[in-house]
Amino acid sequence: MKKIARIALAAPLFALALAAPAQAQVEIQWWHSMTGGLNDWVVDLANGFNASQKDYKVVPTYKGQYDESMTASIAAFRAGNAPHIVQVFEVGTATMMASKGAIVPAGKVLADAGYKFDPKGYISAVVGYYTAPNGQMLSYPLNSSTTVLNYNKDAFRKAGLDPNKPPATWPELVSAAAKLKASGVTCPFTTSWQGWTQLESFSTWHNTLFASQNNGFGGNSARLQVNSPLHVRHIENLANMAKQGLFIYRGRNNLGDAPFYSGECAMATASSSTYATIKKTAKFDFGIAPLPYYPDVPGAPQNTVIGGASLWVMSGKKPAEYKGVAAFFNYLSDPEVQAKSHQRTGYLPVTMAAFQLTEKSGFYKQNPGTDTAVNQMIRKTTDKSRGVRLGNMVQIRSVVDEELEQVWSGKKGAKEALDSIVKRGNELLERFEKANK
Amino acid sequence: MASEKRVVFRSAWLPWVLVAPQAAVIGAFFFWPAAQALLQSFQQSDAFGTSTEWVGLENFQRLFADDTYVASFKTTAVFSVLVAGLGLSLSLLLAVFADRVVRGALVYRTLLIWPYAVAPAVAGVLWLFMFAPSIGIVSYALRAFGIDWNHLLNSEHAMTLIVLAAVWKQISYNFLFFLAGLQSIPRSLIEAAAIDGARPWRRFWTIQFPLLSPTTFFLFVINVVYAFFDTFAIVDAATQGGPGKDTAILVYKVYYDGFKALDLGGSAAQSVVLMGIVIALTVIQFRFVEKKVSY
Numbered sequence: 001m002k003k004i005a006r007i008a009l010a011a012p013l014f015a016l017a018l019a020a021p022a023q024a025q026v027e028i029q030w031w032h033s034m035t036g037g038l039n040d041w042v043v044d045l046a047n048g049f050n051a052s053q054k055d056y057k058v059v060p061t062y063k064g065q066y067d068e069s070m071t072a073s074i075a076a077f078r079a080g081n082a083p084h085i086v087q088v089f090e091v092g093t094a095t096m097m098a099s100k101g102a103i104v105p106a107g108k109v110l111a112d113a114g115y116k117f118d119p120k121g122y123i124s125a126v127v128g129y130y131t132a133p134n135g136q137m138l139s140y141p142l143n144s145s146t147t148v149l150n151y152n153k154d155a156f157r158k159a160g161l162d163p164n165k166p167p168a169t170w171p172e173l174v175s176a177a178a179k180l181k182a183s184g185v186t187c188p189f190t191t192s193w194q195g196w197t198q199l200e201s202f203s204t205w206h207n208t209l210f211a212s213q214n215n216g217f218g219g220n221s222a223r224l225q226v227n228s229p230l231h232v233r234h235i236e237n238l239a240n241m242a243k244q245g246l247f248i249y250r251g252r253n254n255l256g257d258a259p260f261y262s263g264e265c266a267m268a269t270a271s272s273s274t275y276a277t278i279k280k281t282a283k284f285d286f287g288i289a290p291l292p293y294y295p296d297v298p299g300a301p302q303n304t305v306i307g308g309a310s311l312w313v314m315s316g317k318k319p320a321e322y323k324g325v326a327a328f329f330n331y332l333s334d335p336e337v338q339a340k341s342h343q344r345t346g347y348l349p350v351t352m353a354a355f356q357l358t359e360k361s362g363f364y365k366q367n368p369g370t371d372t373a374v375n376q377m378i379r380k381t382t383d384k385s386r387g388v389r390l391g392n393m394v395q396i397r398s399v400v401d402e403e404l405e406q407v408w409s410g411k412k413g414a415k416e417a418l419d420s421i422v423k424r425g426n427e428l429l430e431r432f433e434k435a436n437k
Numbered sequence: 438m439a440s441e442k443r444v445v446f447r448s449a450w451l452p453w454v455l456v457a458p459q460a461a462v463i464g465a466f467f468f469w470p471a472a473q474a475l476l477q478s479f480q481q482s483d484a485f486g487t488s489t490e491w492v493g494l495e496n497f498q499r500l501f502a503d504d505t506y507v508a509s510f511k512t513t514a515v516f517s518v519l520v521a522g523l524g525l526s527l528s529l530l531l532a533v534f535a536d537r538v539v540r541g542a543l544v545y546r547t548l549l550i551w552p553y554a555v556a557p558a559v560a561g562v563l564w565l566f567m568f569a570p571s572i573g574i575v576s577y578a579l580r581a582f583g584i585d586w587n588h589l590l591n592s593e594h595a596m597t598l599i600v601l602a603a604v605w606k607q608i609s610y611n612f613l614f615f616l617a618g619l620q621s622i623p624r625s626l627i628e629a630a631a632i633d634g635a636r637p638w639r640r641f642w643t644i645q646f647p648l649l650s651p652t653t654f655f656l657f658v659i660n661v662v663y664a665f666f667d668t669f670a671i672v673d674a675a676t677q678g679g680p681g682k683d684t685a686i687l688v689y690k691v692y693y694d695g696f697k698a699l700d701l702g703g704s705a706a707q708s709v710v711l712m713g714i715v716i717a718l719t720v721i722q723f724r725f726v727e728k729k730v731s732y
Contacts, residue, residue, distance in 0.1 A: 067697045070699075071696055071697070074484050074485055074486075078486050095699065098483060099484060099485040099487055101485070101487045102485040102487060186571075187571070249590060250570075250571075251589050252679065259571060262572075392698065394697060394699075395694075398677075398678075398693070398698075401677075401679065402505075402679065402680075402681045405589075405590060405679055405680040405681050406680070406681045409590040409680055411681070431700075434481070435482070435483050435490070436483055436488075
């Protein structure tokens with residue numbers, strides 16, 4: 001008995017002794033919002049980094065969905081124990097940027113640790129989104145997606161459409177939808193993230209401003225401009241499609257993704273990061289195409305806008321810990337790591353080297369359509385199309401949801417709803433400007 | 438006899454000591470947060486709290502200048518009346534039936550109490566799945582009857598959905614109290630009425646229902662508070678306040694603005710308004726409705 005007790009006592013002591021060298025490692029806390037296959041990806045990234053060196057240990061923790069993990073980080077910051085790295089979705093960018101005392105720019109963390117950060121090596125539309133007016137990279141762009149058009153090739157064949165010629169323009173999409181409906185498809189076209197796909201990306205794709213001050217990149221005094229004739233025309237077009245049963249609204253956020261996966265909807269504008277799930281679950285032949293555009297609009301198509309999330313470094317940590325964060329970011333920038341991530345998730349590559357590596361490996365040829373998102377983003381951006389970065393964006397997105405739903409149900413006209421978005425959105429922008437002088 | 442049993446505290450400090458734990462709990466979990474909310478409702482701060490500015494009544498002014506906020510009072514009123522009304526009458530009906538059942542009574546009661554163990558968000562998702570326009574089994578069945586269910590774009594459908602979910606969730610709680618109330622009514626009273634020739638319906642209305650009035654009043658207050666404060670998770674999971682803002686009840690907006698949009702000042706102002714409404718409602722209930730209650 002005594003012997004057993006001694007062993008029982010010794011075992012944890014022994015474990016402690018073994019763990020002692022690990023204690024000397026600097027721990028880096030990383031809060032994220034990735035679930036399912038993407039969670040595996042995040043864990044693999046941390047494990048890969050931890051195995052590559054001995055000084056630091058990155059500990060990833062799932063903290064809920066994007067909005068929840070952001071709220072959790074802010075609460076933790078207020079309580080004085082924020083994690084080192086937080087993954088924040090793109091609509092939270094302006095909020096994070098405005099909180100000057102709470103974050104340390106990612107570019108500064110890298111430079112302080114002696115890593116060379118060359119913005120030219122990065123895909124400009126991606127890194128530009130997270131860059132301050134003075135050229136400093138504020139957060140590390142881990143997972144950026146963009147909007148694409150997914151379509152069901154089997155449904156196209158059945159409707160007598162060419163499965164290798166997806167609709168390139170909105171008029172083409174309308175006639176394709178009509179043919180799909182005639183062939184018995186109950187939901188010819190749907191969308192997820194309607195504000196992102198039908199207004200934000202739509203604006204940059206047509207080189208038209210979503211908001212003044214270059215969509216908020218020029219400063220906090222930006223105001224919405226989504227009631228222009230072009231915007232009204234597009235929303236009216238979609239409203240007509242809804243009336244004829246060609247566009248079926250399937251709910252806010254990413255609720256529009258599931259009916260495409262299940263085969264109910266034949267075409268859907270969605271995030272490029274749906275690629276991994278479609279590939280895994282779809283029981284039909286599918287294609288990925290660029291977002292449609294209006295061919296008579298000068299400058300269209302320009303480039304689409306990014307979504308996804310980036311990694312922010314929180315302030316108030318020890319210098320050694322920042323060195324660890326920098327080493328981790330440097331590891332993430334490695335072309336091999338980058339390229340693997342890009343091919344695995346459908347997110348954009350962050351660096352040009354990773355894109356070229358993927359191209360060379362023949363990945364795009366073997367998986368047709370996977371380069372759509374990249375091609376939409378690598379095009380040169382203009383001041384009008386660099387992205388949309390506004391304060392109170394979470395609330396603005398839900399104003400957009402509320403007003404567009406009124407259009408789809410026929411309660412409001414396109415112009416009336418867009419005017420209302422501008423009015424209500426501008427009140428939110430005014431308040432943000434006031435609170436973040 | 439009764440007066441001799443009354444306890445009298447002769448000590449000056451003992452009652453205070455006995456009350457202290459409860460007072461501490463209420464202070465820490467009600468008065469402290471309520472005071473915080475009141476304070477924050479006069480401030481505007483950025484999400485991280487690095488800069489806080491005193492703005493006086495501006496948060497309140499902005500709220501009432503917003504048409505959609507004013508409209509949500511009506512939505513909340515409709516929702517609470519439906520939830521409290523339907524919740525109370527349905528559970529009373531179930532309690533009366535369960536009270537009469539002799540065989541297998543325990544099974545019925547357990548089944549009826551079950552939903553209470555379900556978290557509000559889960560309840561919302563559960564009903565959402567049953568009524569999902571394209572894949573839900575209920576919406577599929579409704580289509581057979583010629584009803585094209587779509588709570589994503591039809592306001593009445595959306596309201597029906599959240600009311601059903603909220604009522605279903607609260608029925609067990611009401612049921613428990615109604616059943617206990619019914620069982621505390623002396624059998625002899627009902628039997629005497631039955632011998633005198635009163636039919637079940639009459640026995641219920643003239644004997645059981647009046648004797649249940651304290652329970653009903655208590656549950657009425659609880660249900661109104663439930664509809665006002667506890668239902669945001671159901672709305673968030675089922676409709677997210679949509680279509681438009683037609684199911685955005687007041688407490689959902691408090692939750693959304695505070696926890697998702699990080700507008701602490703605005704959210705605090707709304708919770709102060711909500712607190713005021715519930716205090717007013719409670720006063721009205723106790724001053725006017727309680728007079729009709731016989732203990």
